[in-house]
Amino acid sequence: MNTPPLRRSELATPASNDHMFAKAAASDADLVFLDLEDAVAPALREQSRGKAIQALNEYDWGTTVRAVRINGIDTKWAHGDIIEVVEGARENLDTIIVPKVTAARDVWWVDVLLNQLEERLGLLKRIRLEVLIEDVSGVAHAEEIATASTRLDAVIFGAGDLSVSQGARVDTNFRPREPYPGDFWYFARMQVLTAARIAGIAAIDAPYPDFRDPAGYEEDARSAASLGFNGKWAIHPSQIEIANQVFRASDDEIRRARRVLEAYRAAEAEGLGATSVDGQLVDAAHVKLAENVLAHHAAVTDSGRESLQQ
Template sequence: MAVPGSSARFLEKAQTLESDQFFLDLEDSVAPLAKPGARPGVVEALNQGSWGNRIRVVRINDVSTEWAYRDVVTVVEGAGANLDCIMLPKVQSAAQVAWLDLLLTQIEKAVGLAVGRIGIEAQIEDAQGLANVYAIAAASRRLETIIFGPADFMASINMRSLVVGDQPPGYEADAYHHVLMSILVAARANGLQAIDGPYGRVKDDEGYRRAAQRSAALGFDGKWVLHPNQLPIANEVYAPTQADYDEAELIIEAYDFHTSEAGGRMGAVMLGDTMIDEAARKMALVVVAQGRAAGMTRTTKFERPEGAVRA
């Protein structure tokens, strides 16, 4: 959930929403003249807000600006104990991530925070960032997430669309497939989350759903929400269907049984009309983890074949 850093009304509303994470924004949603004055409000919101178990993130300004270093110093010195991650926008190189890592280490040492506890989320928002995404994803042990920022990216490649995150008219295929897959592979190769960015038409629920389904199908972990109306759609789309969750639980149980002594120590067996093996089990584990994280309960149970020995 994105929250403008200087808006008390949005800050109050955000604390009531069932999102996994929120971020307080000091970048695009704050006007240049208002940026210095927004920092104390972010510190206060982190220290006094009721955020529950949600991940607490602040998006600073990008490293090419005069505001970035002061954003980090003010926020971490003032509220580092109540902060989980710094989001770095418009990342173009691994060196920019290394800069933030070093600055965080210096501040943590200076104020007595555990070194390395505060993570980094990196936004890929232009052609140069995408070209360097594999190096960026490996740039720091603090990195937790790689995020696609569609608006700036669309501008950087001259994409002919004015709707953030939507398909450009006249192009029949998915204009974002290469971008999303590159970010996803770079993230997974380094054990990171991959998050899709915003969809600009906040009242177009079906447009948001289409955009979310695109990245969810590839394997992204979630998508930004700009408006409360988008939140239930995101929670639905990025959780597995009940049928897929049930099947995944069955695959794991069936595989565990058939590879056991009682099940015949078989490495590949049939579950209905589907062959399952170790690779199928790994795929099922992903779906099961997503379903359990979403609080789903199964509606089916694996039945051992007749005559099987029970341990």
């Protein structure tokens, strides 16, 4: 399995609100996206492209991935969003986030347009993609979407629009209004996660709108992390640190992973296929889990964000 890119936290920033750009660029988010879609009033979407370009070109983003969320490809803005932002930002744009993807053809459309732009502009760096699965059709076609392009770095679970598409009765944090036994979004989350793992890319969990409820955000994040998600959206800078802490290996996990590998290698040297650590079985599956923990730890270290783990 490929190691997905580091995407513990993805901060949403409205492209129309230029007073937020400096704080976003200086944040500890693994990715910041300037939003041209739902966070911007329709009348301001075209003029907000220029603000996004200016932010990408003029601010120091450090190691943060620089992204823009375009409008859905079924809208009148999508074509212009891609062309204008790519032409204006060029190598200062790392990733485009495509919303409301329902089938592989949606990804293909953006991929082909980017191929043409990169060739015409002579861009040396390939622009990456992330896609939002936030419609019942997208959930049903998650695997074909996740494997539609080699540009893809992540699929993102979007509970908000999926609630509308599904006809779900949920509150403003997309939680069920009536008692429900377990994770209300378990099936959709697992569809997105499974598709991401098949494609070898990251799976990102949905936003949590109430940024004044850090405990609720952390509960959501821990549930997603337990399933295997790589990160979560943040709609406010206060949520970034929570996501970065939840979607990382703890010091205890790192130490145990190293012990598991040491014990297994020692057993292998003696011709054994399994051993034990602290009275618990350790076999090949446990080794793979330990290797995943250490690979993620290495990704955090290599990104220059190791200080977040102290």
